[in-house]
Amino acid sequence: MVTKAENELLSRVTGDAPMGKMLRQHYWLPAVLSVRVKYGQAPTKVRLFGENFIAFRGEDGKVGFMEEACPHRGASLALGRVEGCAVQCLFHGWKISSDGHVVDVPNEPNRPAEFAKTVKVRAYPSREGAGIIWVWLGEGEAPPCPDFEWMDLPPEQVYSAGIELNANWLQGVEATIDSSHVALLHTSWTTTSATDFGATRENTAVNYEFEKKPYGFRAAALRAAPDGSCVARVTEFVMPYYGLIPPIFTGPKQDRIAIIAVPIDDENLIQWYIYYNPEKPVDSMKRTQRANQWPMAGGLPGDRSNNWGQNRDVMGAGNNSGFFEIVIEDFVVMVSMGPIVDRSKEYLCSSDQAIIRVRRMLLEEVKAFMAGKAPKSAQTPAMSYQGVRAVGGRLPSTSDDWRQIAA
Numbered sequence: 568m569v570t571k572a573e574n575e576l577l578s579r580v581t582g583d584a585p586m587g588k589m590l591r592q593h594y595w596l597p598a599v600l601s602v603r604v605k606y607g608q609a610p611t612k613v614r615l616f617g618e619n620f621i622a623f624r625g626e627d628g629k630v631g632f633m634e635e636a637c638p639h640r641g642a643s644l645a646l647g648r649v650e651g652c653a654v655q656c657l658f659h660g661w662k663i664s665s666d667g668h669v670v671d672v673p674n675e676p677n678r679p680a681e682f683a684k685t686v687k688v689r690a691y692p693s694r695e696g697a698g699i700i701w702v703w704l705g706e707g708e709a710p711p712c713p714d715f716e717w718m719d720l721p722p723e724q725v726y727s728a729g730i731e732l733n734a735n736w737l738q739g740v741e742a743t744i745d746s747s748h749v750a751l752l753h754t755s756w757t758t759t760s761a762t763d764f765g766a767t768r769e770n771t772a773v774n775y776e777f778e779k780k781p782y783g784f785r786a787a788a789l790r791a792a793p794d795g796s797c798v799a800r801v802t803e804f805v806m807p808y809y810g811l812i813p814p815i816f817t818g819p820k821q822d823r824i825a826i827i828a829v830p831i832d833d834e835n836l837i838q839w840y841i842y843y844n845p846e847k848p849v850d851s852m853k854r855t856q857r858a859n860q861w862p863m864a865g866g867l868p869g870d871r872s873n874n875w876g877q878n879r880d881v882m883g884a885g886n887n888s889g890f891f892e893i894v895i896e897d898f899v900v901m902v903s904m905g906p907i908v909d910r911s912k913e914y915l916c917s918s919d920q921a922i923i924r925v926r927r928m929l930l931e932e933v934k935a936f937m938a939g940k941a942p943k944s945a946q947t948p949a950m951s952y953q954g955v956r957a958v959g960g961r962l963p964s965t966s967d968d969w970r971q972i973a974a
């Protein structure tokens with residue numbers, strides 16, 4: 568049971584809210600698709616944790632990531648031009664390099680070069696991986712950038728996409744870690760799948776078992792099947808906002824999926840999907856190309872006023888949800904809770920144990936952070952995410968150990 572005060576502590580991430588400060592200080596985050604930041608184009612606006620930033624690419628290929636407001640008098644640098652390796656403000660022409668130095672102050676008559684040195688601009692550390700620009704928004708020494716196996720895969724083996732949703736970041740995390748909705752919300756998809764994802768429909772009531780890990784935990788959703796076997800789907804929760812879910816597509820060497828719930832502000836998030844395949848080109852890419860865009864590139868099909876575009880006619884014709892894409896089903900239910908769901912009103916059941924664990928872990932970490940300690944789950948140089956993979960499969964019986972399922 569989460570109190571109203573705990574719910575605030577968990578949800579709020581802007582300004583001096585402790586959760587936001589902890590996330591910014593101790594964890595990197597995916598900020599914007601690499602392809603949206605090109606040399607020769609306008610800077611790209613990025614909003615994170617209630618603050619506005621720009622990302623631009625200099626002629627040397629390096630990314631500049633900094634506050635959107637010009638250090639002079641606050642005009643938006645998104646209006647400016649990128650020249651060489653610097654962005655030039657439209658208003659009075661100040662130029663700021665991608666590494667955060669003011670390199671030209673054309674409206675200053677007195678010793679402009681010396682004056683420029685006195686202006687401090689914070690250029691945030693960034694790196695690129697999985698087609699995404701990752702940034703670190705903390706103060707002081709940056710922790711290591713997460714070394715997930717998808718970070719350095721060739722472009723054809725990883726496909727990333729993100730959607731902005733009107734929901735608090737934790738609703739995104741909770742949607743990802745919750746396996747018990749799979750056979751219910753996604754019924755129309757499970758009935759056409761021959762994998763363990765499809766087999767979830769054999770028993771909609773889930774038992775959970777957990778394994779604690781330095782980075783978070785493994786959550787095994789176990790379903791006793793009518794033939795005595797056990798359908799297992801093991802999700803990885805990696806602090807603070809990563810959920811790696813077992814494959815849902817059919818066939819060998821399936822694509823893997825990581826979902827990351829990144830705060831835009833208190834009431835909005837970007838839900839990132841990284842489809843990756845360590846062994847071959849991703850099929851998800853073909854799927855996306857067929858549709859000519861990721862299913863959610865255009866946003867949700869509706870809003871609260873029309874039940875987010877739910878189609879009751881197709882429901883009557885056998886579709887379970889009235890939505891046409893599996894991810895839309897997830898997004899709509901998440902947004903339908905309202906921008907910050909009141910967790911003090913919930914009635915949690917046994918199959919919500921993974922949700923309870925995520926909240927408990929975040930609350931423990933943020934309380935430690937408020938007491939001046941680094942969160943235990945923060946990545947250190949000694950901690951690697953390389954081997955973290957979500958797995959699924961069918962075990963001979965419910966007494967077999969799900970930890971044996973090979974990645």
Ligand code: FES
Pocket residue numbers: 637638639640641642656657658659660661
């Ligand atoms: S506000 Fe940017 S140069 Fe003056």
Ligand SMILES: [Fe+2]
Pocket residue numbers: 748749752753897
């Ligand atoms: Fe889902």
